[in-house]
Amino acid sequence: MVGGDGVRRSSLTGRWRLAAQAAILATVVGTTGVFALAHKSVVLDVDGEVRTVSAYGSTVGDLLDFQDVAIKDSDLVEPAADERATDGGTIVVRTSRQISLELDGKPQTFVTTARTVGELLTALGPRAEGAMTSASRSQSLGREQIRVSTLKTVHVAVDGAIVTATTSEASVEGVLEHAGITLSVGDAASVPLGAAAVDGMLVLVTRAASGAATVTETLPFETEEVKDPYLPQGQRNVRTSGKVGEAVTTYAIQTVGGTEVSRTVVDRTVTREPRTEVVVVGSLDPSTIKVDPGSSKAIAKSLAAQRGWGDDQFACLDLLWMKESKWNATAENRSSGAYGIPQALPGSKMASAGADWRTNPATQITWGLGYIEGRYGTPCGAWSHSQAKGWY
Template identity: 45%
Template sequence: MSGRHAAPGPADRVPIAPAAIPGNSSAPWESTEVLPAVSPHRAARKKLANYAGKAAVAASVALVASIGIVNADVSDASEQAAPAASNLAYLDLRTESLSSRGTDRDVINEDRVIVSIEADGETIEQSLGGGTVGDVLAAAGIVVGPDDIVSEQLNSPLVDGQQITIQRVDGDIVTEEIVDAHESTTVKSDSLYKGEKKVTTAGVDGHAVHTYRVVMVDGEEVSREVLAEVVTQERVDEVITEGTKERPRAVAASTNSSSSGATSSGPVMSGSNREIGQTLAANRGWTGEQWTCLDALWKRESNWNHLAQNRSSGAYGIPQALPGSKMGSVASDWRTNPATQITWGLNYISGRYGTPCGAWSHSQSRGWY
């Protein structure tokens, strides 16, 4: 042997098996590692770089063997590099798979359902990867009350582009006071003369308290149910009586002649003393308040009795003339004829007080007139 080392023969060759590269086997390369769920592209690139380096080492070994430093020829080097190249091809496919997996995620995002929700005066859009109307309302943080109205069933499946409306329903108990205004009716009666009217029944408004259950939808009243009605004051309708009776007519005074001289008598009128008085007063325009004053005055003096006589003073008749003979200025039948007495009394009131109310006021303050 010379000083130079002989190149190793075929028997001395050391084959570089695919298993010499970590993670490889004699069968086509398969990775038993589970790629991380997060950043799959980064993991794939890391794997690719690792095995690219291993493939470079194998290629270097093949190159050295080709120049005789290692007992291997070019064909052997190619055989040694084949597993690494195969691994690189697998990694390319793996990377493409991971990339397509990311694309699948984008597709899933595109498949999310987007719905429009209108509630509480606002409209929002909410997306969800399927589910029901109730699910999307929960995801949006919208609470549906037991009486609220939802445009869709809560358990119905979502539809992309769906519009969901929620109407808020509130209930309240309301109490109100109700006023029932009285009405007025007029009845005819012969208890009063024609032209006279009198309120025989005073009108009173009715009062009641009503309790309601009021239902509001989105702030607007949609229904009102009466729960209770309590009457606190019954309504009373006003009744006005209007007279139909004809007023009595005065009979002209008669003159009786006798040998002793002529005497006159006052008018003869039908009706009660009070009715005769009302008629004669009305002839002077004393109705309404003036008649009320005259009626009160002569009720106090004589209670409309044409035979009334004051035992102490001698005042006589309906107007209580003092002395009674004063009434003879009207007619000589002043003792027995109410019309004569009333005529004299009206003349006296007119001349001294102006009106019956003037006489009545004086009588109230002084006790006489």
């Protein structure tokens, strides 16, 4: 009986030991599985410094924390920090900083992720479309203060009429030249010619006193706004700049005691007809653009976002490349040799973005976005040029 109890106890102890070992093994296997699932190899692009890294975490933010990449609320992170991280994916981080610039004559400070003048203009939004700058759009932002003159409306009272000009000229003198208003010797403006042009400002031009019966006068131009369903809402472009006309007018002047008391038009000959200013106003809702996950459009939208281009700019990009290639990576213009989604001419230009330029939409899109930024600043700038000239 004693021996029987000992065998029974030994058997029970063995079962408990096996159960404990099984539990420990399950815990180890489970933990290892979690680590295996959490481990990621990703391409990390921080302010243009690109490297492939190994990290642990389930979200983009986890992976950045593992790599000691600190992010602020004002930084750009694509995909977003709270999105699920994918093995083999790409994480782009553009850190924000404070910069100073002169915007329409006023010093201002901005917090932005922009690294070039072109990216800065994009960050300023639709009002900076068509803006004039003191530096090339491709120039890196540094300590040198950048001067930006945005599209604005300036009113000029001259020769009894009001001329309204829409322009990105930086100075009052530039606005007058843009509108074709010439100042003669002795003429004066109510605002110094070198002063910054500001949206909504009024400039009064006073002509020098003259007793002549025949004078040359300014004829104001009209402004026409045209809605464009192929331009995103908020975008405004000057399709045709307005120019004042000129007329030679002969007056009958009546004086009393040497002082002019009345002036009557005897004859007026128009020597130059005014040119109507045409301003295009976008009416396209960017939210109507359909993007299928994993498609070339989805790749382009993500890469455009990494440059700071939002839905309005992507809408222009979609229109541009739909016109050029219908987003076909193997589209070829046999007469010109233009190739791919952006219709690079020649197609071999895209080799600078990757050796697989003939077949890889991402390579073509990367090259195309760089081309657009360097030459036109934004997709909407390229699209406006394409609408006006038929090419970009």
